[in-house]
Amino acid sequence: MTDSHQDGRAGIDATLVRRLIEQQFPQWADLPVTPVKVDGWDNRTYRLGTDLTARLPTASAYVAAVDKEHTWLPVLAPLLPVEIPTAVAKGAPGFGYPHPWAIRRWISGETASSDTVGDLDEFARSIADFILALQSVDATGGPLAGEHSFYRGASLQHYHDETIEALAVLKGRIDADLAGEVWDAALASVWDRPPVWFHGDIASGNLLVQDGRLSAVIDFGTSGVGDPACDLVIAYTFFSGTSRAAFREAVAQDSAMWARARGWALWKALITSDLPVVQTVLDDYVAQKH
Structure with a gap:
C-alpha cells in the first residue's frame, strides 16, 4: 500500500506504523493502517482498523503531549460534556523513529x-x-x-x-x-x-x-x-x-x-x-x- 501522506516529517509513513504495531502491539498487527483524511502538523495520525488510531509526534517539541494526554485524558473525560480522545496505549521508539507515540480510540465526526x-x-x-x-x-x-x-x-x-x-x-x-x-x-x-x-x-x-x-x-x-x-x-x-x-x-x-x-x-x-x-x-x- 502506498502512503499518500508520506512527506518526510520525522520519516513517518504507513510502513513504519505497521512495523511498530507488529513489534509492540502484536494483538493489532492484522489491522489495516491508513492515513486519516484530515491530519495535523504536530502529529501524524493513522487509523488502525475501524476503532483505533496511531498518533506519532513529528518532532521532539511535540513529544511532551504523549505522556501528558495519556495521564490526563482519562481524568478529564468523565467531567466534560462531549467526547474527547481515549488513551489506549503508549508506544516506544523503534525502527529509527525516535519518539514515544500513542494509540487512541477513533472518534467519528x-x-x-x-x-x-x-x-x-x-x-x-x-x-x-x-x-x-x-x-x-x-x-x-x-x-x-x-x-x-x-x-x-x-x-x-x-x-x-x-x-x-x-x-x-x-x-x-x-x-x-x-x-x-x-x-x-x-x-x-x-x-x-x-x-x-x-x-x-x-x-x-x-x-x-x-x-x-x-x-x-x-x-x-x-x-x-x-x-x-x-x-x-x-x-x-x-x-x-x-x-x-x-x-x-x-x-x-x-x-x-x-x-x-x-x-x-x-x-x-x-x-x-x-x-x-x-x-x-x-x-x-x-x-x-x-
Whole structure:
C-alpha cells in the first residue's frame, strides 16, 4: 500500500506504523493502517482498523503531549460534556523513529465548518459549555502552562518580540498603531487567580460535529493549567455576528480575560499574516471600548 501522506516529517509513513504495531502491539498487527483524511502538523495520525488510531509526534517539541494526554485524558473525560480522545496505549521508539507515540480510540465526526455546523449560535453555546466545564475541573497537580503547551495558558509576554516584529512587517497593511494598542492592553492584563484547565487550541480543526452539533473536542496536546484566555480565540477565528455574541454571553468571562484573548488572537493572526482575523480583533477592541 502506498502512503499518500508520506512527506518526510520525522520519516513517518504507513510502513513504519505497521512495523511498530507488529513489534509492540502484536494483538493489532492484522489491522489495516491508513492515513486519516484530515491530519495535523504536530502529529501524524493513522487509523488502525475501524476503532483505533496511531498518533506519532513529528518532532521532539511535540513529544511532551504523549505522556501528558495519556495521564490526563482519562481524568478529564468523565467531567466534560462531549467526547474527547481515549488513551489506549503508549508506544516506544523503534525502527529509527525516535519518539514515544500513542494509540487512541477513533472518534467519528466531521470537522467543524460553516457547512457541517447546523446552528452556529447553538454551536457557540456548546463550545462555551465545554470551556466552562473544563475550567471547573480540579486543576490540582495538573501540568502548569509552559513549554509543553507552547506557552498557551502562560503570559503573552513570551511572544512579545515576535508580535512587535510582525507589527513592523505588516505596517501599512494593517492599522499597526491600533494593533499595538490592543497588544499593550493584553499585556497589561494579568491572570491573578489560581490556575484552571485550558485546552489551548480550540479551533475548528479540533472540533467534531455529528448531525450539525458539537460531538467531540480532540487534540489536547497544548492543554494544561493556567490562564484560560487562549481558549476564547475561536470568537475571532470562527464565530461572527450573533454567534460571537452568543459565545461571549454564554462563556461569561470578564473584560480582562477578553483583553488577553484578543492578544492571543492578534499574535497568531499577525505571525501568519491572517489580515481578516487581525481586522476582526481590532474591530472588536474598538467596539468593546465604546
